Amino acid sequence: MPPLSDILILDFSTLVPGPLATLFLAEAGARVIKIERPPTGDEMRLYEPSVQGESVNFGMLNRGKSSLSINMKEADALDRLRPLLKEADVIIEQFRPGVMARLGLAYEDVRALNPDIIYCSINGWGNTGPKAAAAGHDLNYMAETGVLGLSVDGTGAPVLPPLLAADIAGGAYPAMINILLALRRRDRTGDGCQIEVAMGQNLFPFLYWALGNAHALDRWPVPGGETITGGTPRYQIYRTRDDRYMAAAPLEDRFWANFAKVLGLPPELADDRRDPKATRDAVAQIIARKDAAEWMRAFEGIDVCCSIVLTLQEALQDPHWAARGVFSQSLSLGGKTVPALPSIIAPALRSPDITAQAPQLDSMKP
Missing domain, CATH: 3.40.50.10540 (Crotonobetainyl-coa:carnitine coa-transferase; domain 1)
Known part of the structure; x- marks a missing residue:
C-alpha cells in the first residue's frame, strides 16, 4: 500500500x-x-x-x-x-x-x-x-x-x-x-x-561553497572565476572540431591525470596550479583538433568525467534511461x-x- x-x-x-x-x-x-x-x-x-x-x-x-x-x-x-x-x-x-x-x-x-x-x-x-x-x-x-x-x-x-x-x-x-x-x-x-x-531563501544552500568562503575567510566569489563557474581547466566546456561541446569535469587528481594523459599535456601544463589559464587554453586547443565522437572513443573505459553536451532529443535516446524505465x-x-x-x-x-x-x-x- x-x-x-x-x-x-x-x-x-x-x-x-x-x-x-x-x-x-x-x-x-x-x-x-x-x-x-x-x-x-x-x-x-x-x-x-x-x-x-x-x-x-x-x-x-x-x-x-x-x-x-x-x-x-x-x-x-x-x-x-x-x-x-x-x-x-x-x-x-x-x-x-x-x-x-x-x-x-x-x-x-x-x-x-x-x-x-x-x-x-x-x-x-x-x-x-x-x-x-x-x-x-x-x-x-x-x-x-x-x-x-x-x-x-x-x-x-x-x-x-x-x-x-x-x-x-x-x-x-x-x-x-x-x-x-x-x-x-x-x-x-x-x-x-x-x-x-x-x-528565494531556499536557493542559498546551493551556494554552500561560496557562503563558507565568504563568512569564514571574507573571500567573495568572482563571477566566472571559481571552481564550478569557470576558474579552473578541470571544470570547463570545450569546443570540439565539429562544433560540438565537451563538458569536462576531471576535478580530482586521479581523473585529471587520466585526462591529461589522453590529451598528451606536457608536464608543465598538466600541473595546472602553475598557470591555470595557460593550461585551459592548451586544453581548448587540443580538444578543438578532434571531433566529439573521436574524443569519446579516446576516453572510452577511462575515468575522466567527460561528456559530450547533448541536445534534449539526443539525451532521451540514451539507452540508459530506457533500461531504467x-x-x-x-x-x-x-x-x-x-x-x-x-x-x-x-x-x-x-x-x-x-x-x-x-x-x-x-x-x-x-
Whole structure:
C-alpha cells in the first residue's frame, strides 16, 4: 500500500511549485484535490503548447489529481469547502502573504476547524520581511540571491539558466520534504503545524561553497572565476572540431591525470596550479583538433568525467534511461498518450494506479 494512501491534500496552488510537490505526493498515494478559481482554473491550463486544447505543461504537473472549482469571493464558498477542510490532512497554497487570510482561510481559520491540519505556504520571499509582498519569478529569486551573478558568458554578462531552480529546488522539493516531516511528527504527537517555504531563501544552500568562503575567510566569489563557474581547466566546456561541446569535469587528481594523459599535456601544463589559464587554453586547443565522437572513443573505459553536451532529443535516446524505465509511466493528453514526467518517488513507495491524466476543471462537481 502506498505510504500516503490515507492522506487528503487540498491544493490551492497554481503554475509550478505547489503543483509539482502535490504531483509527487499523489504518486506516493495521496488524494489531491485542486481548488481552482472559475472560469479558467489554474493559469497553467491556458499555457501553450497544447494538444486538442489541453495544456501540455498543466498535464505534466497535475496527473492523478481531482479538481474542484470554487469562487472564493462568493458568499457560500467557505460553506462548500468546510467539509473538505475538516477532512483534509494537508493544505498547500501559493498566494502572496495575506491572501488566504482575506479569503477566510488563514492557518488559524483552518486550524479552528481542523486542529491537526498541516498548512504549507509557498511564496517567493517568505511571510515576513521587507520583500514579503513583492511579486517575483524564478529569474528574480536567482538574481536577488546572488545565484544568477555567478554564471556569466565571455563578456561577463549573466546567462539565462534553463532550469526553474527556485520554483522546483527552492519551492516544490522543500514543500514536499517539510510536509512529509510534518506528517511524521503528527504521527508521533498528533499535532499539525504551519509550514513556510520561501523559494528565494531556499536557493542559498546551493551556494554552500561560496557562503563558507565568504563568512569564514571574507573571500567573495568572482563571477566566472571559481571552481564550478569557470576558474579552473578541470571544470570547463570545450569546443570540439565539429562544433560540438565537451563538458569536462576531471576535478580530482586521479581523473585529471587520466585526462591529461589522453590529451598528451606536457608536464608543465598538466600541473595546472602553475598557470591555470595557460593550461585551459592548451586544453581548448587540443580538444578543438578532434571531433566529439573521436574524443569519446579516446576516453572510452577511462575515468575522466567527460561528456559530450547533448541536445534534449539526443539525451532521451540514451539507452540508459530506457533500461531504467525512466519514462515508463504515461500521460493521456488530448487523446494522445505521451510519457509522463519522471517520478522522484522510489518505485517501492509509488502508487501503481495513479490516474494517467490531469483532471478536467471541476471534475469533482456533483
